[in-house]
Amino acid sequence: MRERKSAKLNIQQQQQQHQNGHLSPFKLAKLLDPDASWDKDQLGDVLHWIRQGLALLCGLLWGAIPLVGGVWFLLFLVLSSGIIYAYYALVLKVDEEEFGGHWALLQEGVFASISLFLLAWILVYSLAHF
Amino acid sequence: MASALLSGSKYSDGLTVVGISLCTAVVCEAISWILIYRTASYKSLKSTIDKASKKLETMKTTDASPASSNLLKKSSKIKKMDRVESSLKESSRDLSIFKFKSGGVVALVLFMVFGLLNSLFEGKAVAKIPFVPIRLVQKMSHRGLTGDDMTDCSMAFLYLLCSISIRTNLQKFLGFSPPRGAAGAGLFPMPDPKSS
Numbered sequence: 001m002r003e004r005k006s007a008k009l010n011i012q013q014q015q016q017q018h019q020n021g022h023l024s025p026f027k028l029a030k031l032l033d034p035d036a037s038w039d040k041d042q043l044g045d046v047l048h049w050i051r052q053g054l055a056l057l058c059g060l061l062w063g064a065i066p067l068v069g070g071v072w073f074l075l076f077l078v079l080s081s082g083i084i085y086a087y088y089a090l091v092l093k094v095d096e097e098e099f100g101g102h103w104a105l106l107q108e109g110v111f112a113s114i115s116l117f118l119l120a121w122i123l124v125y126s127l128a129h130f
Numbered sequence: 131m132a133s134a135l136l137s138g139s140k141y142s143d144g145l146t147v148v149g150i151s152l153c154t155a156v157v158c159e160a161i162s163w164i165l166i167y168r169t170a171s172y173k174s175l176k177s178t179i180d181k182a183s184k185k186l187e188t189m190k191t192t193d194a195s196p197a198s199s200n201l202l203k204k205s206s207k208i209k210k211m212d213r214v215e216s217s218l219k220e221s222s223r224d225l226s227i228f229k230f231k232s233g234g235v236v237a238l239v240l241f242m243v244f245g246l247l248n249s250l251f252e253g254k255a256v257a258k259i260p261f262v263p264i265r266l267v268q269k270m271s272h273r274g275l276t277g278d279d280m281t282d283c284s285m286a287f288l289y290l291l292c293s294i295s296i297r298t299n300l301q302k303f304l305g306f307s308p309p310r311g312a313a314g315a316g317l318f319p320m321p322d323p324k325s326s
Contacts, residue, residue, distance in 0.1 A: 040187070045302075048302060052299060062260070063260070066260060067260070068260045068261065069260070069261050070261040070262070072260075072261070073261060109298075109302075111294065111298070112294060112295055112298035112299055112302075115290075115291045115294040115295035115298075116295035116299070118291050119148070119288070119291040119292060119295050121260060122144070122257050122258070122259055122260065122283060122288070122291070123144055123145070123148065123257060125257075125258060125259075125260045126139070126140075126141035126144055126257040126258040126283070127139045127141060127142070127144070127145070129258075130139060130140045130141055130258055
């Protein structure tokens, strides 16, 4: 009875931790582990945040250099999608069919990342070079 | 030194627009939390949608397996899947209606903030776009501005970019994004329109 209760408490604590979103060493290691199991929501969230990070980084960089012209916007799209694809296909080695196909994974957070990239690029370019 | 540099910049108004957008996003999410997300109805609908979509996914996965070859079993499984799918659609619809009713206050706040920004920056370029946007985008990016320089950025365009990027990510961070199983939570997830 006591063992069942403590096991139940453990599960509840893990669920609480998951809900609270606290990063633990275990979770960070999972990001690079090709043998880790993922559910759709978890993988979707990770891909979303990676896209946002790439958008912010590219926007700041493109604006600081500065890179000018529509071609750099297209380059960002290709680069960010390529990195996302490489991450889930080559690093995590997930079967995309289990998660709704390539399109479902590649479109996670794409619209927000495009907006964030443009915002960062425009702001840094305007403030640093005028 | 940095603040002197920024305030001396020709386009420091862009930072004002971003700052106001950020504050507006936080206020709107706070209002949404009070009116929508903390209510028992919302939690229960969200939980129903999550469970139904997970159940549907599991059923679709097991349905694809070659072991389910018995026709009678397959047709009863298909009927079950249809029932779960229609229950999911119904719950998604109820969630949309519920959020729509409570979203009017947030819509009013957004409308007032846009009006304020418009009065402050109408006719003024608040940033410089590092490329010439396509003609369709120019209608927004050059809105209310004089001259032929299409790289001048209007407040409306910058505000739009801020709204989409800041609010979507804030909702995601706080866990207020619509559940993946809900209808319309797919292709290009915008900031949850029913709470705006």
